[in-house]
Amino acid sequence: MTAIHRAPGDFPGGRAGDVLVVGFTVCGIPCIGLNGGPAFPQSAAFSIQIATDSQEETDRYWNAIVGNGGRESDCGWCTDRWGVNWQITPRTLTEAMAKGGEEAARAFAAMMTMQKIDHAAIDAARRG
Structure with a gap:
């Protein structure tokens, strides 16, 4: 603040x-x-995305939001205690999606099973 x-x-x-x-x-x-x-409540139509470079960085942001009165959601999304939606997104996932094709499809399928994104699992999915 x-x-x-x-x-x-x-x-x-x-x-x-x-x-x-x-x-x-x-x-x-x-x-x-x-x-x-109250006429303009916070909704999932707005979120703040944080790009991360490591699992430790993903964990730090995720835990700071969820561990401080927030809640987990799917696919790298979480909501803080004030109702603001966050996307904690590893760059490896963004890179996979940008590649397209089978690599993107595998990374996307892996992500769909997660709440907090697991870097190692996304990297493994990228490799096939």
């Missing part, structure tokens, strides 16, 4: 003093979140 801005007055769906805008940083990228109130 880099900033928290509260509403200076009442507004539709909120009151003075409610958190209105927050600033935060994800992997060095500055972001802003706006509290749109």
